[in-house]
Amino acid sequence: xxHFGESSVKFANPPSILGAAAIVGPxxxxxxxxxYFDKVSHDILFGKDTWEQAxxxxxxxxxxxxxxxxxxxxxxxxxxxxxDLLNQNSGSxxxxxxxxxxxFGLFGACxxxxxxxxxxAMLIDGGFxxxxxxxxxxxxxxxxxxxxxxxxxxxxxxxxxxxxxxGDGAAVISANGKGPYITAATxxxxxxxxxxxxxxxxxxxxxxxxxxxxxxxxxLSLANDxxxxxxxxxxxKYGNKLLVQLLQKQGLHFGDSLTDCGMLIYDAERQDVHxxxxxxxxxxxxLAGYFLNKIRSGEMKKLLFVPTGALxxxxxxxxxxxxxxxxxxVAIEAALPHFSE
Amino acid sequence: METSKSxxxxxxxxxxxxxSPKSAVLYNSVKAFFVGGTICAAAQLLYNFFEGxxxxxxxxxxxxxxxxIAAAVLLTALRIYDRLAKFAGAGTIVPITxxxxxxxxxxxxxxxxxxxxxxxxxxxxIAGPVIVYGTVTSVIVGLIYYFMK
Amino acid sequence: MNIIFxxxxxxxxxxxxxxxxxxxxxxxxxxxxxxxxxxxxxLGGLGIYERLVDFAGAGATVPLPGFGNLLARGxxxxxxxxxxxxxxxxxxTAMAGGMTVAIVFGYxxxxxxxxxxKD
Numbered sequence: 001x002x003h004f005g006e007s008s009v010k011f012a013n014p015p016s017i018l019g020a021a022a023i024v025g026p027x028x029x030x031x032x033x034x035x036y037f038d039k040v041s042h043d044i045l046f047g048k049d050t051w052e053q054a055x056x057x058x059x060x061x062x063x064x065x066x067x068x069x070x071x072x073x074x075x076x077x078x079x080x081x082x083x084d085l086l087n088q089n090s091g092s093x094x095x096x097x098x099x100x101x102x103x104f105g106l107f108g109a110c111x112x113x114x115x116x117x118x119x120x121a122m123l124i125d126g127g128f129x130x131x132x133x134x135x136x137x138x139x140x141x142x143x144x145x146x147x148x149x150x151x152x153x154x155x156x157x158x159x160x161x162x163x164x165x166x167g168d169g170a171a172v173i174s175a176n177g178k179g180p181y182i183t184a185a186t187x188x189x190x191x192x193x194x195x196x197x198x199x200x201x202x203x204x205x206x207x208x209x210x211x212x213x214x215x216x217x218x219x220l221s222l223a224n225d226x227x228x229x230x231x232x233x234x235x236x237k238y239g240n241k242l243l244v245q246l247l248q249k250q251g252l253h254f255g256d257s258l259t260d261c262g263m264l265i266y267d268a269e270r271q272d273v274h275x276x277x278x279x280x281x282x283x284x285x286x287l288a289g290y291f292l293n294k295i296r297s298g299e300m301k302k303l304l305f306v307p308t309g310a311l312x313x314x315x316x317x318x319x320x321x322x323x324x325x326x327x328x329x330v331a332i333e334a335a336l337p338h339f340s341e
Numbered sequence: 342m343e344t345s346k347s348x349x350x351x352x353x354x355x356x357x358x359x360x361s362p363k364s365a366v367l368y369n370s371v372k373a374f375f376v377g378g379t380i381c382a383a384a385q386l387l388y389n390f391f392e393g394x395x396x397x398x399x400x401x402x403x404x405x406x407x408x409x410i411a412a413a414v415l416l417t418a419l420r421i422y423d424r425l426a427k428f429a430g431a432g433t434i435v436p437i438t439x440x441x442x443x444x445x446x447x448x449x450x451x452x453x454x455x456x457x458x459x460x461x462x463x464x465x466x467i468a469g470p471v472i473v474y475g476t477v478t479s480v481i482v483g484l485i486y487y488f489m490k
Numbered sequence: 491m492n493i494i495f496x497x498x499x500x501x502x503x504x505x506x507x508x509x510x511x512x513x514x515x516x517x518x519x520x521x522x523x524x525x526x527x528x529x530x531x532x533l534g535g536l537g538i539y540e541r542l543v544d545f546a547g548a549g550a551t552v553p554l555p556g557f558g559n560l561l562a563r564g565x566x567x568x569x570x571x572x573x574x575x576x577x578x579x580x581x582x583t584a585m586a587g588g589m590t591v592a593i594v595f596g597y598x599x600x601x602x603x604x605x606x607x608k609d
């Protein structure tokens with residue numbers, strides 16, 4: 001069995017991330033991580049007519065870049081696993097249309113990259129695929145239109161609101177290669193602690209992140225200092241504070257090694273993004289651009305990547321429902337770990 | 342099980358309230374006061390202008406509303422209104438100019454979904470409820486007025 | 491001059507009330523707009539709002555309660571003129587001019603401009 005404890009898996013033959021790419025929009029290109037991205041588009045429409053087409057084009061370009069960097073032809077990709085925030089996953093579907101590769105659309109809101117990496121590694125370690133692309137994208141304008149208000153409407157954002165990242169991160173996972181390796185994964189349940197404020201998504205998602213991180217360490221019997229960095233998806237700075245508190249209640253203290261992709265991608269003060277970045281593309285781009293580069297350069301050895309997603313819809317919120325959330329933990333390591341031997 | 346779950350929800354709500362920053366109500370209110378007040382004072386200047394030209398009270402009201410609405414729509418299309426609103430909050434939402442913004446903004450945003458079902462149908466996604474509840478209330482007011490007269 | 495001063499003060503205060511409702515109650519702006527219009531219509535029906543209009547001019551008519559008051563005034567006048575028929579024509583007649591301007595200008599604005607990135 002490769003299944004451990006309540007909800008974790010260890011890969012017998014950990015797949016490698018053969019290549020990765022991150023492409024972002026103009027605002028992200030002004031942020032502190034700009035130099036790590038493969039491309040910063042100064043055109044928020046990516047040369048297209050609508051926000052929806054723009055996101056699909058962003059997704060198409062990023063996957064193309066990642067596959068090229070992996071040194072593979074598109075035909076060598078056995079599956080594309082991709083998720084986004086638009087209705088019916090249309091950002092990913094229209095983006096992947098031209099590739100003509102087997103495709104699974106994932107919906108996990110901003111946790112999509114965690115789902116893609118987990119399922120991709122499972123497909124490969126299970127022997128069902130040699131090369132898989134995991135991808136997640138989001139576009140600020142498309143997300144505003146889908147979840148909030150028209151862009152021209154005069155509104156004020158609350159201090160806990162987050163800013164949807166225009167960006168995409170793609171990773172080519174392969175049975176071949178010399179790392180970084182996906183060594184283990186813990187899949188989150190749907191956690192709902194009764195939060196209703198859609199302008200405070202970090203608060204809705206922090207319990208899901210705490211739950212999956214605690215299970216990951218418990219299921220795999222890891223010491224608290226096992227990872228160099230634990231990076232949650234996009235809780236933002238207040239969600240991150242909540243997560244620290246929730247983990248402390250369970251005796252888990254990570255100190256400075258615990259960070260959040262939504263806090264890294266923008267300079268919150270200068271760029272006026274309130275709580276930080278959010279959206280499927282936020283943690284995907286931070287992983288594909290920033291973290292994987294750090295691992296390849298040897299600055300970082302062990303990363304626990306924990307994308308979080310708020311799984312409500314506009315309809316359920318209008319009907320008075322609370323915000324359910326999830327999080328998926330994926331262990332990414334520079335070298336093969338001792339525990340799989 | 343049920344009680345421990347609801348206890349967890351309550352405990353967490355407390356923690357969220359503790360950690361999440363509140364909106365700066367006082368600062369926001371000052372900004373809303375000055376911008377909203379300025380819009381109304383400017384409108385009063387318009388009233389004085391039109392009344393001075395001999396328009397009736399009703400016609401003056403309509404002309405002022407028309408100028409304010411046209412200006413707000415223009416500023417919306419030029420992307421100035423939403424920038425102003427980010428600063429002024431309710432100062433730009435509560436005056437009739439905010440109502441005009443709420444009609445123009447979805448029309449502009451949803452144009453890409455077609456002239457009929459996009460622009461035409463979505464124009465009132467935000468302003469629609471105001472008209473619905475305003476009309477229903479006016480009918481109730483009218484009925485009471487009719488029977489009390 | 492005096493009425494310009496008072497329209498600034500009263501108009502500003504109405505916006506402050508709206509701001510406090512938005513910041514403290516977490517009600518969406520759409521709900522607050524509805525609340526203002528309904529409140530203005532009821533106060534107008536009771537004849538109270540007109541006193542504020544006499545005193546503060548545009549400070550009372552330009553904020554959304556003024557729109558509610560306009561409807562109330564319209565329906566009362568229509569009832570005076572046409573009886574029960576006025577109940578169903580008064581509100582819409584009163585808002586006809588403003589709504590037409592908003593729709594036509596909104597339509598034209600959407601024709602000539604496209605949505606763009608927020609900053």
